[in-house]
Amino acid sequence: MSSDLSPIDRAKFFAARRATDYVENGMRVGLGTGSTAAWLVKCLGEMVRDDGLNIVGVPTSLQTATLARDVGITILSLDEARWLDLTIDGADEYDGNLNLIKGGGGALLQEKIVATASERMIVIADASKQVDTLGAFPLPVEVIPFGWQTTKTLVEEMLIGLDVMGRQSTLRMNGSQPFVTDEGNYILDLNLRRIGNAQQLSLVLNQAPGVVENGLFVDICDAVVIGYSNGKVEVRDINDGTTETGHIEIVEKDNLFSDISE
Template identity: 45%
Template sequence: MNNIKEEKFLAAKEAVKHVETGQVVGLGTGSTAYFAIAEIGEMIKSGLRIKAIPTSSQTEDQARSLGIELVSVDDVDAIDLTIDGTDEFDDNLNLIKGGGGALLKEKMVARITKKQVIIADSSKKVDVLGVFMIPVEVLPFTVNYVQRRISELGGAGNIRMKEGKHFLTDEENYIIDADFGEIEDPYDISDKLNNIEGVVCNGLFLDLADVVIMGTEDGIVTFEK
């Protein structure tokens, strides 16, 4: 296991200590969340009983294979705990997410979560958001329009492709990865993106994380609000 994978694994091992029997647990998407879900699967074998809400078809498949009981986000009023990864985070625990393409459901789950625990390797910590481009999920028929509007806001929008075709989210929307450089005011950028017709969701997750657990080569570092 290389250093980055080891850091992700350490963060995941620490995060699952928050999981308790009887909880409704949100399961994130991505390479770091994968380790946490695998650990929860081992806890299920030892008697843990939870109901879990996956944030993507990929996560759903993994959770089912581990015997984790699943429910829909529409079946609950609140989620006790969510463990998810991030593409980057700053000192205010604001995040950019959506590199895996699951930002819509990830944000919905985060909105109704009582405790959002984010896990990350040490490469994800930044002084100012914007090293990672902001994923913007859009309705397919609006993609060129939204791309132009992003340009008018001072950004550069790149339509995400996969194997020569438009990348499709689980909801069959497209994603534009928007580069604004260093983001001095993420709240302003988020509001402006949300006001563009055709935008379904953007990858700025502001004031949603309660804890960030970061794995490092020296162990765990925890950031809390």
């Protein structure tokens, strides 16, 4: 690990390193998308190369698929793998019940499909992602391009009367053009500020014509691994109600991680 990483990147790395403890030979593993998940893919690639780890990865984006191939992980599509032992992914926010907001990287649709096709979902994150109530991070909603402005209006109208503090939504952009997901869709980012009932909101949003999926992951995550810049890691398991604390010691090897950035 590079010694000049920022504290947040160090925390992400330590969370990813601890999460590899869940991965065993022969597993079919869902590989998340984003800067934290990229640390995990790199760590698993190191284990494949140095320790002979034998796994199959199912990536949640083209970006993750490319990285997994680069580090030597065998990948399959979800249709080929069919059912997974485990998915490990990051999150933009998580609350005390391990409900999540995901989709900051634009891969929420594949991420949710892969996570729900897994026996377990583990989230890796730094401590800044924990919130008392979801909603400070804008909620991504994937919509088809056709009639997206109509869909945007419908979504904003549906928010009236729901337990949220804001109703403004914006089309995610990539420079001067709309951001396009791997499935060719657009993303609306909902600035809700506070989500009082995540399950209700998720169900309501998915009723709007044109909405493909939303970034609320409710009752999907089984455990969260929280990393800190000093090597401390905390594991919270929602199923058995336990919290474990440990510390990761790093032995410098090849600088395998130096090319990961935000």
